[in-house]
Amino acid sequence: MSPTHLSFYSAFALSSLGLAFHRTHLISALLCLESMMLSMYIALSIWPVENQAASFTLMPVLMLTFSACEAGVGLAMLVASTRTHGSDHLHNLNLLQC
Amino acid sequence: MTYLVLFLGVCFVLGGLAVASNPSPYYGVVGLVLASVMGCGWLLSLGVSFVSLVLFMVYLGGMLVVFVYSVALAADPFPEGWGEWPVVVYGVGLVLVLGVGLGVGEFGGWKFGLGTVDSEGVMSVRLDFSGVALFYSCGVGMFLVAGWGLLLTLFVVLELVRGLSRGAIRAV
Numbered sequence: 001m002s003p004t005h006l007s008f009y010s011a012f013a014l015s016s017l018g019l020a021f022h023r024t025h026l027i028s029a030l031l032c033l034e035s036m037m038l039s040m041y042i043a044l045s046i047w048p049v050e051n052q053a054a055s056f057t058l059m060p061v062l063m064l065t066f067s068a069c070e071a072g073v074g075l076a077m078l079v080a081s082t083r084t085h086g087s088d089h090l091h092n093l094n095l096l097q098c
Numbered sequence: 099m100t101y102l103v104l105f106l107g108v109c110f111v112l113g114g115l116a117v118a119s120n121p122s123p124y125y126g127v128v129g130l131v132l133a134s135v136m137g138c139g140w141l142l143s144l145g146v147s148f149v150s151l152v153l154f155m156v157y158l159g160g161m162l163v164v165f166v167y168s169v170a171l172a173a174d175p176f177p178e179g180w181g182e183w184p185v186v187v188y189g190v191g192l193v194l195v196l197g198v199g200l201g202v203g204e205f206g207g208w209k210f211g212l213g214t215v216d217s218e219g220v221m222s223v224r225l226d227f228s229g230v231a232l233f234y235s236c237g238v239g240m241f242l243v244a245g246w247g248l249l250l251t252l253f254v255v256l257e258l259v260r261g262l263s264r265g266a267i268r269a270v
Contacts (some may be wrong), residue, residue, distance in 0.1 A: 004140075009108035009185040010132065011114030017192055018118025027172045031165065032128040035117040035133060038157065040109070042137045048229060048250050057229025058237055059225035060149055064156055065244045069223055075168050083259075088172040091215045 004046060012039040026081060026088040030074045037067040103143050110136040119189035122177030123169045127162065134158055144224040 002008075015035035022029040041060045048056040077090055085092040113136060116129025134157055141150035178185060233241045 002126055003104055003107055007110050008202075009113045009196055010200075012112045012194055013196055013199065014111070017195060018120075021188075023173060026122055027123045027165075027169055028120055028126055031117050031120070031123060031130055034161070034165065035114050035130055038130070038134055038137060039110075039114065039154075041153060042140065045141055045153075045226075046144065048225065049144050052225070054225045054229040055232055055236075057146070057149060057226045058232055060228055060238070061152055061233070062240055063243055064152065066247065067197045068156065068161055069247055071165070072251055072255050073166060073258070076253075076255040078168055078172060079259050082172055 005043075007044070008039045008043045011028075012036055012043075015039065021089065021094075024089055026078055026090055026093075030078065031073070033074065034067075034071060037063070037070075041067075105139060105141065106140040109133075115189060115192060119184060119185060119192055121179060121185040123173045124177055125180065127166055127169055130165075131158065134162070141181065145224070148226040148230060150222070152208060152230075244258045 017034045019032040019036065021030055022032065041064055044060040044063060045057070048054060048059075081093065082088050110133050113129045113131075113133025116132065117126045120126035120129060138150045138154050138158075141147075141153070180186075212262065
């Protein structure tokens with residue numbers, strides 16, 4: 001594995017583990033999601049450089065567009081949860097708890 | 099100078115680790131800024147300057163600014179620091195999981211070397227400029243779909259934060 005691939009692969013794996021094991025705040029989970037998007041952007045940008053395929057440089061820009069949409073919706077849900085529960089702590093979201 | 103790209107890659111991973119093991123969202127945002135600056139420097143050193151600057155402007159200048167003031171809304175007034183025991187254990191545990199995953203999986207040795215971005219011939223254009231410019235010619239369908247998605251997201255966000263009373267500006 002080349003060091004560049006190892007870099008963004010490890011960053012993606014670490015951020016997805018951070019998303020899985022989020023602790024108190026909802027916004028920490030959203031930040032881990034953003035970090036996953038960042039490592040995917042770097043990966044999609046490096047790929048056309050390695051393979052000398054110019055038309056694939058569209059893909060990171062398109063991915064960034066949809067990741068911006070997703071970040072906006074995630075933050076809107078954060079604001080909605082802060083308005084309803086008073087804070088964005090994850091133990092407040094316990095509708096499904098038995 | 100030989101090891102600059104390797105150093106940028108290592109700092110990228112450290113930024114990702116900082117986001118994953120953050121004691122408080124303030125430090126998570128710092129880790130994300132570090133990771134995106136290192137990632138931009140990495141893309142610049144490879145030569146694809148356009149996608150690097152797009153990352154800077156859209157990601158750092160747009161999305162992270164919005165994240166920073168959302169963190170100011172949502173985070174604790176007295177956050178934990180990096181030196182607290184649970185955070186250190188958490189960070190070390192994440193690195194251990196990553197190490198076990200890399201050790202168990204097939205690691206067939208290091209491979210070095212990458213290609214260049216300048217095309218040769220009569221018209222010298224950069225790889226990323228010519229690629230992203232396809233948004234306006236062949237990929238115009240994707241362009242319109244992305245624009246429509248962004249417009250739709252605006253209305254989705256306005257609907258999510260509408261709350262019970264009318265009006266978009268409200269104290270939380």
